[in-house]
Amino acid sequence: MKFLADGMLGKLTRWLRMLGQDVIYSVQFNDSELLELAKKEDRVLLTKDFELYKRAIGRGMDAYYVEGKTEPERLAEVAKRYNLQLTIDMDKSHCPICNTKLNPTPKEQLQGELEKNTFTYYDKFWKCPNCGQIYWQGAHWKQITNTLTQAQQKRLCL
Ligand SMILES: [Zn+2]
Numbered sequence: 001m002k003f004l005a006d007g008m009l010g011k012l013t014r015w016l017r018m019l020g021q022d023v024i025y026s027v028q029f030n031d032s033e034l035l036e037l038a039k040k041e042d043r044v045l046l047t048k049d050f051e052l053y054k055r056a057i058g059r060g061m062d063a064y065y066v067e068g069k070t071e072p073e074r075l076a077e078v079a080k081r082y083n084l085q086l087t088i089d090m091d092k093s094h095c096p097i098c099n100t101k102l103n104p105t106p107k108e109q110l111q112g113e114l115e116k117n118t119f120t121y122y123d124k125f126w127k128c129p130n131c132g133q134i135y136w137q138g139a140h141w142k143q144i145t146n147t148l149t150q151a152q153q154k155r156l157c158l
Pocket of ligand 1: 096
């Protein structure tokens with residue numbers, strides 16, 4: 001399953017990519033371009049624009065109107081609708097910045113690219129082969145799992 005998110009869903013896009021989903025996103029696309037691209041690449045259109053949602057549905061496309069007010073709510077509804085796991089396996093994650101699949105990378109290869117403390121305290125790293133961004137489950141990871149736990153709880157209530 002592949003997604004295309006409208007320009008209002010940048011944050012949701014980054015979450016879905018981390019969850020391993022292929023999501024195209026750009027603030028540059030206008031409505032017609034979104035519809036055309038979704039159709040051409042057989043992507044589910046995620047949108048906060050009800051008019052755009054109706055146009056997509058009217059053309060027989062798979063589209064989802066995102067209503068949640070918070071990130072856990074948005075994640076919960078999309079996960080429920082498309083049966084997505086709300087857990088992150090970094091070996092399957094796509095780069096939140098550019099949507100390329102991440103590569104697990106031995107830390108020896110990253111010496112000089114990381115701050116000394118990061119290099120010392122963490123052992124597992126992933127690198128984006130496209131934009132070069134390096135990821136690890138650092139201090140922010142607790143916040144990420146908190147958000148996902150909230151999303152899992154909300155999903156049960158939908
Ligand atoms: Zn990247």
